[in-house]
Every structure is written in C-alpha cells, then in structure tokens.
Amino acid sequence: MDKIRFQVLAGTHTGYRLLLWLLIILIGIGLIAAHHMESQGHWVTGMDNRVVWGLPHVFAIFLILSASGALNTASISSVFGGSDYQPLARLSGLLAVTLLTGGLAVLVLDLGRPDRLVVAMTYYNFSSVFAWNVFLYTGFVLVVLIYLWVMMTPQMRGYVRSVGMVALIWRLILTSGTGAIFGFLVARDAYDTAIMAPLFILMSLSLGMAVFWVSTLTLCRWNGYLLSPELSGKLRRLSALFILGVLYLVALHHLTNLYMAHHQGIERFLLVDGGVYPWLFWLGFVLCGGIVPVWWFLDRRFSTPAWTVTAALMVIVGGLCHLYVTIIGGQAYPLRLVSGYRVDSGFYDGEITHYLPSLPELALGIGGVSLALLMIVVAVRILPFLPTVTGSLPGSNQG
Amino acid sequence: MTNPENKPRRRFLGRTGAGTALLALAPGVRLVDLVLAKDEDEPASDETRWGLLVDANRCTTGCRACVSACEDEHALAKTGRNRLDPQWIRKVELVDESNDRSLSIPLMCQHCEDPPCVEVCPTGASFKRADGMVLVDKHTCIGCRYCMMACPFNARSFVHEEVTGQKSYSPRGKGTVESCTLCVHRVDNDRTPACVESCAVDGHGALAFGDLNDAESTVSKTARSQPHRELRPDLALNTGVRYRGV
Numbered sequence: 001m002d003k004i005r006f007q008v009l010a011g012t013h014t015g016y017r018l019l020l021w022l023l024i025i026l027i028g029i030g031l032i033a034a035h036h037m038e039s040q041g042h043w044v045t046g047m048d049n050r051v052v053w054g055l056p057h058v059f060a061i062f063l064i065l066s067a068s069g070a071l072n073t074a075s076i077s078s079v080f081g082g083s084d085y086q087p088l089a090r091l092s093g094l095l096a097v098t099l100l101t102g103g104l105a106v107l108v109l110d111l112g113r114p115d116r117l118v119v120a121m122t123y124y125n126f127s128s129v130f131a132w133n134v135f136l137y138t139g140f141v142l143v144v145l146i147y148l149w150v151m152m153t154p155q156m157r158g159y160v161r162s163v164g165m166v167a168l169i170w171r172l173i174l175t176s177g178t179g180a181i182f183g184f185l186v187a188r189d190a191y192d193t194a195i196m197a198p199l200f201i202l203m204s205l206s207l208g209m210a211v212f213w214v215s216t217l218t219l220c221r222w223n224g225y226l227l228s229p230e231l232s233g234k235l236r237r238l239s240a241l242f243i244l245g246v247l248y249l250v251a252l253h254h255l256t257n258l259y260m261a262h263h264q265g266i267e268r269f270l271l272v273d274g275g276v277y278p279w280l281f282w283l284g285f286v287l288c289g290g291i292v293p294v295w296w297f298l299d300r301r302f303s304t305p306a307w308t309v310t311a312a313l314m315v316i317v318g319g320l321c322h323l324y325v326t327i328i329g330g331q332a333y334p335l336r337l338v339s340g341y342r343v344d345s346g347f348y349d350g351e352i353t354h355y356l357p358s359l360p361e362l363a364l365g366i367g368g369v370s371l372a373l374l375m376i377v378v379a380v381r382i383l384p385f386l387p388t389v390t391g392s393l394p395g396s397n398q399g
Numbered sequence: 400m401t402n403p404e405n406k407p408r409r410r411f412l413g414r415t416g417a418g419t420a421l422l423a424l425a426p427g428v429r430l431v432d433l434v435l436a437k438d439e440d441e442p443a444s445d446e447t448r449w450g451l452l453v454d455a456n457r458c459t460t461g462c463r464a465c466v467s468a469c470e471d472e473h474a475l476a477k478t479g480r481n482r483l484d485p486q487w488i489r490k491v492e493l494v495d496e497s498n499d500r501s502l503s504i505p506l507m508c509q510h511c512e513d514p515p516c517v518e519v520c521p522t523g524a525s526f527k528r529a530d531g532m533v534l535v536d537k538h539t540c541i542g543c544r545y546c547m548m549a550c551p552f553n554a555r556s557f558v559h560e561e562v563t564g565q566k567s568y569s570p571r572g573k574g575t576v577e578s579c580t581l582c583v584h585r586v587d588n589d590r591t592p593a594c595v596e597s598c599a600v601d602g603h604g605a606l607a608f609g610d611l612n613d614a615e616s617t618v619s620k621t622a623r624s625q626p627h628r629e630l631r632p633d634l635a636l637n638t639g640v641r642y643r644g645v
Binding site for chain 1: 478480481482483484486489490491492493494495496497502506515517518519520521522523524539540541542543544545547548549550551552553555556557558559560561572573574575576630631632633634645
C-alpha cells in the first residue's frame with residue numbers, strides 16, 4: 001500500500017508570494033483600523049447604544065465557528081477511524097488554530113478597552129458564559145496544538161485517538177458556549193432560546209467544512225495533490241448534510257418563534273419586512289448559502305474542484321449573511337421595555353435601529369480573516385502539513 | 400456707673416472669651432459629627448435595599464427635570480450625535496395597548512435583584528452592592544458591551560469618545576459602559592439621588608427614594624399601600640425601581 005507523506009509547500013509560487021503580500025497589507029489595514037477605533041473611540045464605527053455588536057462580531061464569530069468546524073476531518077480521521085481522511089488531518093488542525101486566533105484577534109481589538117486584555121485574563125466572573133468562553137477558546141488552541149504535535153510525532157501516534165477525542169469534545173463545548181452567549185440573552189426576542197447552542201454547533205460544522213474546502217483544495221493544488229474521488233465524494237456529502245442540518249434548525253427556531261405571539265414581531269422583521277435583513281436571510285443564507293450549495297455538493301455534475309470551491313464560497317457568504325441577520329438584526333429590533341405598552345422616546349425606544357457598518361469595522365474583520373490565512377500559508381511553508389503520496393494512491397488522480 | 404474707658408477692655412475680654420469657648424467646643428462638635436458620620440470604608444449593608452418608586456400619575460410629558468438633574472450631576476455632556484449620547488435616565492412615552500391611554504415615565508437602570516448585566520459580565524466589572532445598587536467598576540470594565548446586550552431596559556450607555564469635565568465622584572471613561580448609579584455618592588452621604596431631588600423641586604414629585612427594607616420609609620409605606628409593578632414582571636428580576644400607575 002502506498003504511504004502518505006507530508007511535506008512543506010514546495011517552490012516559490014508567484015501566486016503564493018502575491019497572496020502573502022496581499023495578506024500582510026490587509027492585516028496592516030486592519031491594525032490601523034483597530035488603532036483608529038481605539039484612539040478615537042467607537043463613534044467612528046456604525047455601532048451605537050442600540051446595536052452594540054456590529055460587523056467585527058460577525059467576522060469574529062464566523063472565524064470562531066469555522067475554527068471549530070475545520071477540525072471535522074481530523075476528528076473523523078482520529079476518533080471515528082476514517083483512515084482515508086488521515087492525509088488531511090494535519091491541515092484540519094492547522095486551520096482550527098489559525099482561524100480561532102484570527103477570530104479572537106478581531107474580538108479583542110473591538111473591545112472598548114483592548115489595552116485591558118490582561119484584566120480579561122485575570123478577573124473572572126464564573127456566572128458569565130463569556131468568561132467561560134475565554135477558557136474554552138484559549139484551551140482549544142492549546143488542545144489542538146497538542147493534537148498537531150501528537151499527529152506529527154511518530155512516537156506519539158498511540159495518543160492520537162485520545163487527544164483527538166478531547167479535541168472533539170472540547171470543540172462541541174466551545175461552539176455550544178458561543179451559541180449560549182446569545183441563548184442566555186433572555187430579554188431579546190431574537191435569541192433567548194436553548195436552540196442557539198446546537199444551532200451554533202451545526203453552523204460550525206457547515207462553515208468549517210466550507211473553509212476547509214477552499215483552503216485545502218487551494219493548498220493541495222499548489223502542492224500537486226488531488227483528493228481521491230471517493231474521499232472528495234464523502235466530504236461533499238458530509239458538507240451537504242451539515243448545511244441541511246443548519247437549515248433544519250434555523251427553520252425549527254423560526255417556526256417555534258412564530259408559535260409564540262410575543263415573538264411574531266421579530267420574526268416578521270427578520271423574515272418579511274425588516275429591510276436588508278429578509279433579503280440577506282432568504283437570498284444570502286437560504287438560497288445562496290443553503291439550497292444551491294446542497295444541490296451542487298450532491299450532484300455529481302458539479303463534483304470538479306472548481307465547482308466545489310464555488311459551492312464552499314457560497315456557504316461562507318451565506319454563513320456571513322446568516323450571522324449578520326442573527327447578530328445585527330436581532331439588536332436592530334426594539335426591546336419590549338414594558339409589557340402591555342407601546343413605547344416611544346428620544347432614545348429611539350420602540351424604533352428599528354438603522355445600522356450601517358463603517359470602513360474601520362470592515363477593515364478589522366477582513367484583517368482578522370487575513371491573519372488566519374497568513375498563519376496558514378506561512379505554517380505550510382515551515383512545517384509538513386500538506387499531504388503527498390509516494391506511488392499511486394488507490395483511486396487518486398495524482399497531479 | 401460704667402467707665403467709658405473700660406469699653407474696649409470689656410469688648411476685648413468678651414471676644415476672647417467667645418473665641419476660647421468656640422475653640423473649646425468646636426472639636427467636641429466636630430467629634431460628634433465624626434462619630435455620627437459613616438466611615439468611608441464602611442461596607443454597604445444588605446440590611447438596606449435602596450429603591451425608587453415612580454408615580455406615573457404625577458410624571459408629565461415634556462417635563463425633563465430628572466433627566467437634566469442627572470446630566471448636571473454626572474457631567475453627561477451631549478456628544479452631538481444623538482444615538483451616542485449617554486442616557487443614564489430618559490423619559491419614555493407609553494401607550495397602553497388595550498385602551499390607548501398615554502403615560503410618561505422616567506426610565507433608568509432598574510437596579511434588579513438578579514441583574515442580567517451582572518451575570519453576563521466576564522470580568523465582574525458589573526456588580527451589585529449589598530444594598531442593591533447595580534454599578535460598574537470603571538477599572539475592570541473592558542468594554543465588551545455584553546451587559547448592554549443583556550439589559551432588558553436598554554439602561555446602559557457605552558462611552559464612544561473622550562469625555563471631559565468629569566466629576567471626581569462620578570468617573571467616566573472612553574471605551575467603558577456606564578449607567579445610573581442611583582447617585583451612590585449622594586446616598587452614601589445620606590442624601591437622595593439628584594433626579595429625586597429635582598423632581599420634588601422642579602418637577603411634580605413623581606419620584607420617591609428610600610430603603611425598601613425599612614418598613615417605616617416613605618417608599619415602603621407607599622409601596623405597601625398602593626399598587627405598583629415592575630416594567631418586565633415576566634423576567635422576574637425583582638427590580639429596585641417600581642412604577643405606580645403603569
């Protein structure tokens with residue numbers, strides 16, 4: 001049987017160098033944006049006293065969820081005995097660490113006082129799910145780094161399954177914790193439900209697979225390694241399954257809300273007459289990020305790498321739309337301040353808040369994504385993350 | 400007969416005596432003050448629960464006495480951008496959905512017994528004092544705004560830009576979250592919050608402040624004798640601010 005080997009990214013690809021410089025520039029712009037927001041204050045953003053979490057949070061949560069989901073392939077390989085997934089396991093772990101780091105960078109740089117990061121690391125309120133997430137996020141990076149070390153050290157191979165199991169459990173708790181950040185907001189009609197935790201788990205599985213497709217197919221193409229049609233087919237079906245899972249839970253969430261009279265206002269706002277939000281939901285998330293990629297992932301006519309990457313990019317765009325609707329739409333809709341009364345005030349009570357993201361917010365978010373990508377492209381040049389085969393792997397179409 | 404030549408001498412003796420008496424008594428008076436005054440380090444006691452009772456029947460549309468008093472007391476200057484202005488207390492107009500009756504109420508931090516903002520704060524910067532006041536420690540607030548997401552009353556503001564002219568007793572800081580302190584600096588010195596004082600003088604006496612645990616306090620007596628409610632009773636927060644006539 002042919003042996004899987006791993007190697008560093010070979011050669012000095014022109015596209016690689018261009019990407020490297022582009023990412024460095026985008027990170028620089030992101031840092032300038034963060035400095036601008038910190039020195040001027042958040043008035044330079046589109047956020048205000050009503051929409052307090054804006055576009056940076058959409059990017060940050062997208063990256064955090066993707067990080068957890070990117071570990072799918074490694075988990076299947078180590079925990080569920082999927083040996084044919086093994087060539088991609090290291091890359092899967094690398095994506096998990098880098099994406100999470102990018103997401104945390106955005107989250108920290110958007111704080112009102114990012115200089116007080118040390119306070120966040122030394123003062124803990126354990127009744128806060130946010131405080132627990134600080135442990136879950138940093139712990140996840142540590143666990144996956146150990147996981148990578150175990151995978152990459154032949155003498156440690158015996159521990160791969162057990163460390164992989166810890167990583168799997170950890171990421172399920174992590175994404176539940178991220179969902180719980182919203183699920184515990186009892187006063188907001190858009191959240192306040194336990195379904196946020198499983199929904200975020202499924203979103204992470206779906207988004208993580210999408211990011212994995214784009215990164216892996218690009219890197220493996222540079223490295224001259226093509227996935228076997230069997231493995232590609234399995235991963236495509238898995239992606240479709242995860243997207244359908246997200247669509248199911250989202251439908252369940254909204255249908256449940258529609259049964260509750262006091263939640264019908266927020267449902268109408270997000271799904272029917274809320275301006276940009278229904279468009280992003282139906283067109284961005286359901287159609288472009290859901291139905292079409294499911295069709296393409298399941299239909300053999302669209303099984304080429306180009307179609308697969310396109311479908312994955314659509315899932316990513318759809319996921320960002322979904323997070324935008326959830327995070328920002330959920331805040332834009334007014335709170336029920338007083339049961340049984342309509343409210344109006346000079347502080348915009350009872351009104352829809354109009355949020356327009358600013359350039360610094362966009363730059364910060366893109367900077368976080370660029371940081372994750374830069375770490376990936378640098379890491380694959382330094383350490384052997386990319387698979388290659390000696391001889392011919394059965395079913396592979398080696399390039 | 401009085402010798403006129405003795406007048407300056409008598410005046411001198413009289414003034415010296417009065418001065419001596421004052422010097423002798425003043426420390427005593429000061430000592431009494433010190434004995435009666437609260438120690439600065441004396442912790443808040445859970446035997447007290449500070450609260451406000453708002454009488455919506457007295458509060459009128461257009462009157463902003465409480466809001467202005469709060470802005471003056473805490474130097475809450477306008478930013479020039481309405482959506483970013485600090486709003487520790489605001490006037491809210493209510494319309495009853497069942498009969499279209501209109502009301503006007505002041506709305507501020509409700510100083511909940513189980514405050515969602517305190518539960519979600521990752522660093523513990525949002526905290527509740529033993530006497531029920533919900534406050535923000537400006538030194539440990541990292542500006543994550545999770546408390547603003549959690550507050551059911553939109554009672555918290557984020558400081559979006561540099562602030563000037565702060566009062567020493569009411570520190571504010573760019574990048575941190577703030578809200579009504581129930582004028583803790585005044586209450587700790589046996590005074591009432593600025594909004595309550597102003598409502599009594601310039602407004603319509605719609606606000607009553609006091610210890611909800613003290614059966615003899617005006618606020619407790621009023622609360623016992625007249626129906627009142629929380630704004631969101633469904634959330635079971637047991638707020639320290641109650642409304643009558645809503």
